[in-house]
Amino acid sequence: MKSILDLREERVRYQTSLEDRFQKTLLVIRPNQIGPDKRNLWSNYASYVAFREVKERFSPLHLSYSFTEEGLIFYLILDETLHFVKQLAMQVEDQTPLGRLVDIDVYHKGQSLSRQDLDHSPRACFLCDQPAVICTRIRAHSATAIDAFIRSQVKSYITDEDPTRLRIVEFCLFSEVTRTISLGCVTPLTNGSHQDMDYRIFLTSLDRLSREFLKIRSLPSVQFSALRNLGLELETAMHEATNDVNTHKGVIFIFLLVLGAFMNDARFEYLSRNIANLSRPCLKDLKLPDDSHGREVYNRYGTLGVRGEAASGFVRVFESYLPFFDRYQEIDRLFLHIAQDAVDTNALFRAGPACYEELKKLLSNNQLELAEEHCRKHNISTGGSADLVSLTILVYFIREHHQRVKEVLHIEDQQISKLRNTSIE
Amino acid sequence: MKINKSANCGTLQSNDVFIRIYPAEQGIEVNLTSSVMAQFGEQIEKVVRETLKELEVDACRLVVEDHGALDCTIKARVETAVKRAHE
Numbered sequence: 302m303k304s305i306l307d308l309r310e311e312r313v314r315y316q317t318s319l320e321d322r323f324q325k326t327l328l329v330i331r332p333n334q335i336g337p338d339k340r341n342l343w344s345n346y347a348s349y350v351a352f353r354e355v356k357e358r359f360s361p362l363h364l365s366y367s368f369t370e371e372g373l374i375f376y377l378i379l380d381e382t383l384h385f386v387k388q389l390a391m392q393v394e395d396q397t398p399l400g401r402l403v404d405i406d407v408y409h410k411g412q413s414l415s416r417q418d419l420d421h422s423p424r425a426c427f428l429c430d431q432p433a434v435i436c437t438r439i440r441a442h443s444a445t446a447i448d449a450f451i452r453s454q455v456k457s458y459i460t461d462e463d464p465t466r467l468r469i470v471e472f473c474l475f476s477e478v479t480r481t482i483s484l485g486c487v488t489p490l491t492n493g494s495h496q497d498m499d500y501r502i503f504l505t506s507l508d509r510l511s512r513e514f515l516k517i518r519s520l521p522s523v524q525f526s527a528l529r530n531l532g533l534e535l536e537t538a539m540h541e542a543t544n545d546v547n548t549h550k551g552v553i554f555i556f557l558l559v560l561g562a563f564m565n566d567a568r569f570e571y572l573s574r575n576i577a578n579l580s581r582p583c584l585k586d587l588k589l590p591d592d593s594h595g596r597e598v599y600n601r602y603g604t605l606g607v608r609g610e611a612a613s614g615f616v617r618v619f620e621s622y623l624p625f626f627d628r629y630q631e632i633d634r635l636f637l638h639i640a641q642d643a644v645d646t647n648a649l650f651r652a653g654p655a656c657y658e659e660l661k662k663l664l665s666n667n668q669l670e671l672a673e674e675h676c677r678k679h680n681i682s683t684g685g686s687a688d689l690v691s692l693t694i695l696v697y698f699i700r701e702h703h704q705r706v707k708e709v710l711h712i713e714d715q716q717i718s719k720l721r722n723t724s725i726e
Numbered sequence: 727m728k729i730n731k732s733a734n735c736g737t738l739q740s741n742d743v744f745i746r747i748y749p750a751e752q753g754i755e756v757n758l759t760s761s762v763m764a765q766f767g768e769q770i771e772k773v774v775r776e777t778l779k780e781l782e783v784d785a786c787r788l789v790v791e792d793h794g795a796l797d798c799t800i801k802a803r804v805e806t807a808v809k810r811a812h813e
Contacts (some may be wrong), residue, residue: 306736306802313737404740413738434794437741544741 305337308369316408317366323363323378325520326386326409328355332372332621333427334451335437336444341520342632343448343455345479346472347402348373350458353508355405366503367699368489373479383409387419394424398458402451422519459698460705464584469706470556471511474549474599477502477691480632484640484672485648485682494682496649498546506549509542510535514556518711523561525582530555551607551647553689557694558583558611560710567712569700577614604644608687610614613692615692617642622693623700636690641665729786733810736795736803743770743795747807748787754778760792771799777804786811 320327331349332344353373355361363378379386390405407414416423426436428450436442459472477499478487485494492499513535520527535553540546562575610617625638641664649657656679663672676682699706707714729749736744740761752757754782770792778786778804792800 304802306742306806309739309742310735310738313739406739418770433742434761435765438794438796440796638738 304418305370308371312367312371312374319363319365319378320408320410321375324410325362325376326381326383326407328361328377328379328386328407329374329408330377331374331379331404331406333402333433334372338370340368340370340463340481341448342476342630343452344402346455346459346475347399347451349376349475349479349504350399351375351393351397351403351405352377354397354400354469355389358389358487366489368481368499369477371660373489383407383412383414384419387414391416391419391421391725394429398452398461400456402454456702460702460709463708465515466508466511467514467517467709468511469695469709470514471507473556473694473698474510474552475504476632477552477636478507478696479688480636482633482636482669482673483676484649484686485634485676485680486684486687494676498543498548502543502546503548505548506539509538510549510553513538514560517557517560517564520561520564523564523579525579528557528561528579540673542631551684552691554583555607555611555615555688555692556695559615559699561691563699563713564710567703569703572696572699573614573616573619575614576623577612577688580608580611580614583608583611606644607688610643610689615689615696618689618693618696622689623696626693626697632690635662635693636686637669639693640683640686641691643689645683648676648681648683652679656681727783727808728780729783729808729811730813733807735807735810737802738791738793740793741795741799742793743800743803744791744793745803745807746789747811748789748813750785750787752785754783755787756790757788758790758792760790760794762792762794766792769797770795770800773800774804777801778808781805781808783808790798790801 316327316329316597330348332339332348334344355377359379359381361377362380365376367374367376376451390407394403394405398509424433425431426433426441428442428446429436431441453472459468461468473485480488481490482488483491483493487493487495487498487500487503516531516534520531532553535557536550539549539553556578558580559572562579564581566575596719622635622639626635629635641661645657648660652660660672660681663675732746732748732775734744734746736742744812754775756771756774758767758774760767760770771789774788774790795803
């Protein structure tokens with residue numbers, strides 16, 4: 302394994318090659334974190350949000366990313382002056398909610414600009430107000446204290462109201478795809494068994510969907526048919542954003558059911574049961590002709606797939622995956638746990654029963670390398686398991702930040718809404 | 727270890743150090759600049775010289791541009807620079 306020092310030298314060489322190739326200003330976003338491996342749920346998302354903030358201000362001529370022990374890093378080439386881009390970078394660092402959690406550097410023709418060059422103070426440590434460079438140098442704060450700060454900042458950002466998107470949807474979909482274990486799925490490191498999609502398309506798709514999901518707040522009623530119509534609308538938006546690639550169809554369906562059930566009755570202890578009740582009509586769907594893998598798998602193998610999971614109230618998510626996520630809060634482990642446990646109709650459809658069984662065997666023996674190889678060789682993708690990863694994180698937030706998620710979804714307390722209805726009468 | 731040629735190691739990123747090493751007739755010369763010069767200048771030079779001593783380098787010239795690297799980073803960067811210059 303390469304040391305983080307080697308990785309850093311390699312990255313700087315890569316940055317120089319980008320500068321040479323484009324002869325324009327290069328902007329690099331990376332997590333502002335310490336430790337031998339900077340990849341984790343919270344700092345990955347902070348990098349992504351800074352990337353989105355930059356992208357909303359400028360469209361890059363070139364975009365690439367890396368995902369090593371240095372964390373999730375974005376490289377953007379912008380057709381603007383170094384000075385101008387540095388100002389933009391400082392604006393994102395200083396004035397956006399998660400800006401403190403990233404470092405944004407800018408380069409042009411071998412030159413860089415520091416904050417001091419633009420008469421700004423050097424960055425302050427986010428735990429005390431000393432210059433950050435001093436705190437890092439003397440290791441003033443423990444990794445645990447820094448991690449805790451980052452986690453709480455990101456969680457509070459995710460559950461803050463944002464008129465442009467449902468951040469919680471963005472976080473779930475982003476975190477699912479930002480992992481190192483692929484098993485045929487798209488990750489920042491590989492396109493897996495997909496010829497038509499990559500990590501970038503997933504980012505585009507989840508950006509659009511997190512905006513579109515806001516519409517669930519204004520549904521006149523949260524019944525299955527209304528959710529299904531909204532689902533079709535979201536699918537159209539997804540196809541529009543991705544040039545007709547199916548990145549998130551399954552998870553749209555799942556998230557609508559779960560959020561819908563939650564909006565009908567916000568009590569967490571009844572959520573699984575309420576999802577089951579709300580989902581019952583979707584089992585009837587299996588008798589209709591359609592092009593989805595789930596239906597075809599049902600016809601061929603009699604497996605109910607995600608529809609069956611939904612009709613069970615996603616009982617495995619609540620009973621097994623959520624407690625597992627509570628223990629580790631780590632996406633690769635969660636994904637592996639789910640891939641071992643779930644019946645993945647996505648993979649089953651592509652592989653056929655014998656080949657899928659082989660994969661499950663490798664997974665249950667923890668032969669991860671061989672399992673990856675098996676997926677590559679047989680063109681299998683475990684997208685069904687990936688959807689359940691997203692769902693587990695969603696359910697975690699609904700439970701852990703119950704009141705704030707209710708507010709973000711504009712769910713009124715029943716008492717209040719009853720009072721309001723009475724006063725209208 | 728003998729310094730046969732010039733070499734460099736490290737980066738100009740924050741919390742890192744960039745080191746250029748050159749052969750010299752005799753003695754060790756260290757030119758140090760640092761973003762934390764006032765607080766840690768002496769300590770950084772001490773780590774650099776100790777590392778060279780451990781590697782039994784008796785003659786070289788070093789240009790050290792520090793951006794707040796930890797002692798362990800400085801040590802590792804000096805070691806790699808020496809190794810590259812020795813090859």
